[in-house]
Amino acid sequence: MYDYAVAWEWLTFAVRWLHVVTAIAWIGSSFYFIALDLGLVKRPGLPEGAYGEEWQVHGGGFYHIQKYLVAPASMPEHLTWFKWESYFTWLSGFAMLCLVYYGGADLFLINRHVLPLSQPEAIGLSLASLAIGWIIYDLLCKSPLGRNTWGLMILLYILLVAMAWGYTHVFTGRAAFLHLGAFTATIMTGNVFFIIMPNQRVVVADLIAGRTPDPKYGRIAKQRSLHNNYLTLPVVFFMLSNHYPLAFATMYNWIIAALVFLMGVTIRHWFNTVHARKGRPLWTWMVTVVIFIAIMWLSTAKRPDEGTFSSLSxxxxxxxxxxxxxxxxxxxxxxxxxxxxxxxxxxxxxxxxxxxxxxxxxxxxxxxxxxxxxxxxxxxxxxxxxxxxxxxxxxxxxxxxxxxxxxx
Incomplete structure (x- = not known):
């Protein structure tokens, strides 16, 4: 009977490995395409409909890449879709959530000194928060406010900070940070599954039917891709945070989480600006260092005494x-x-x-x-x-x- 614990441990290891591998694939392709998009150059002689081009060297050869902002004049013979990296990252991450936090809810998910929940109640709140979070975000994007990309990102930041506060007042600190990562990753994968891929399918269908695709589909997909780009680094931080109690097990853990989202923006802004050939904004790194020092300082404030286990399974x-x-x-x-x-x-x-x-x-x-x-x-x-x-x-x-x- 005791071999069950060993098998369970290896199962969680295997799923964690899958999650890391798929996340590397997704993040890698996401970062690459954002950098490629920002580095496109408009040159004379481009084919009709082409927005820009980029020359790159890798693996002993040269690549000549051209982007059509809406679509080429006709459907290409072979088209590569980038979607499974995102889907499998979310699915493997959700499997980890089920194995570790739902399977061990009494130990890892529930803190009865924060909120006395039963296992079904805690798991239900977890699932509901992921679904409702996506719905609120998607409605914001589709509202008139969604026409302003940066204004929308400020609203998204407010939503994320509110979720950070809420999670830390419902679950254990460790589970709260993990859920922030899952909440954000759900938004990112939802963007791919519900918005970016369907919009691309509409464009492809128009090309096959000989119609001129509506450029709005590309604009919407690009906006969601930009959101994903700025959210990636905080997700990685939250997924790693379960090894560092100084991040999640302190009095101001929700403020630390709010600052982590800001660091993700400052770091990505540096890379995006450089890739767009618009300079090297060193101020972003100085701001990042200041934010990180603030996080270190906040982490020294211990949580109030949460007592001991009041009940055991x-x-x-x-x-x-x-x-x-x-x-x-x-x-x-x-x-x-x-x-x-x-x-x-x-x-x-x-x-x-x-x-x-x-x-x-x-x-x-x-x-x-x-x-x-x-x-x-x-x-x-x-x-x-x-x-x-x-x-x-x-x-x-x-x-x-x-x-x-x-x-x-």
């Missing part, structure tokens, strides 16, 4: 009641608690790694699976075995977990 209660618990607890307190505590005593640590604390019996029981996988079955914890965990210690941790699992 039935399985976690079995870990607490198991006869091997006393021996396992002794190992955890001797080898792990100097780092994994509300106030770590290990030099250089301000917060417990991943915000995992072993101050109470309930906290130890709540993290039984992680202790088993990282300190019992493997030697991942502690790093470099700095606290000299012995083979006997690891055997005690393993025996505790396996005994409770077999007793189910």
């Amino acid at each position: 039935p399985m976690q209660e079995k870990f607490l009641a198991d006869p091997h618990f006393a021996a396992a607890k002794s190992v955890v307190q001797a080898r792990c608690s100097m780092c994994h505590a509300a106030d770590p005593v290990w030099e250089g640590l301000t917060f417990p790694p991943k915000n995992v604390k072993f101050d109470t019996d309930k906290e130890i029981a709540a993290h039984a699976r992680e202790i088993y996988l990282e300190a019992g079955l493997s030697h991942a914890m502690p790093p470099g075995n700095v606290t000299d965990v012995t083979p006997k210690d690891r055997a005690l941790l393993t025996a505790w977990y396996e005994s409770a699992i077999k007793a189910r």
Whole structure:
């Protein structure tokens, strides 16, 4: 029975790997095409309908690229579509959300000291927020306000800050940041699935039918692509943040999230300006550094005491009641608690790694699976075995977990 934990761990690893690979493909193609679009040059002698061209060198050869702002005069023989990178990035990310945060809702999603939710309530709020977020964003884009790209982006920023505040007052800090990434990624993939691809299909259908495509479809798609471009870097930050409690487990975590979105804009503005051959705005990097220093300062303010686990799941209660618990607890307190505590005593640590604390019996029981996988079955914890965990210690941790699992 205990092999289930190992299989589950490898499954989450495989899905995470898929998510990273597809995200690299999507982000890479997105950044490339935005840079290509900004670098297009209008030169004499371009074919009719061509907006600009670009010469590039790579892989031992030269590429001559031309862009038609609306469409060429006729349908090309072969047309490459870029969509699956986006779709599989979202699908694999949603699978990760289900495996880690829905499957482990009591531990990773719900903080009963923030808002006492049941598992179905927390999962329902999570799903509803992703869907409603896309609907609100899409309505804003299609409203008269959507005609002003930069004004629309300011409204989008306000929406994202509001979601940051809301998520941190509903879920754990770690889950709040993950959901901000998922919320933003849902908007980005929604842009591809519901707007950009359908608009391109309309243009292709017009070409096949011999009609002149309406340029509005291209303008709308370009606006959504620009939004995606500026949202990409914050999404990457939020997806990485679950490893850094200084980002998500502090009093001002929602303000930190708001500043992260601004950093994404300043960094992308630098690259977009350079790619458009409009100079090198060094001020964007200075602003980015100032924002990052502000984030570092805000992270030093600890969250108010959230207490300990007020309740455990039935399985976690079995870990607490198991006869091997006393021996396992002794190992955890001797080898792990100097780092994994509300106030770590290990030099250089301000917060417990991943915000995992072993101050109470309930906290130890709540993290039984992680202790088993990282300190019992493997030697991942502690790093470099700095606290000299012995083979006997690891055997005690393993025996505790396996005994409770077999007793189910």
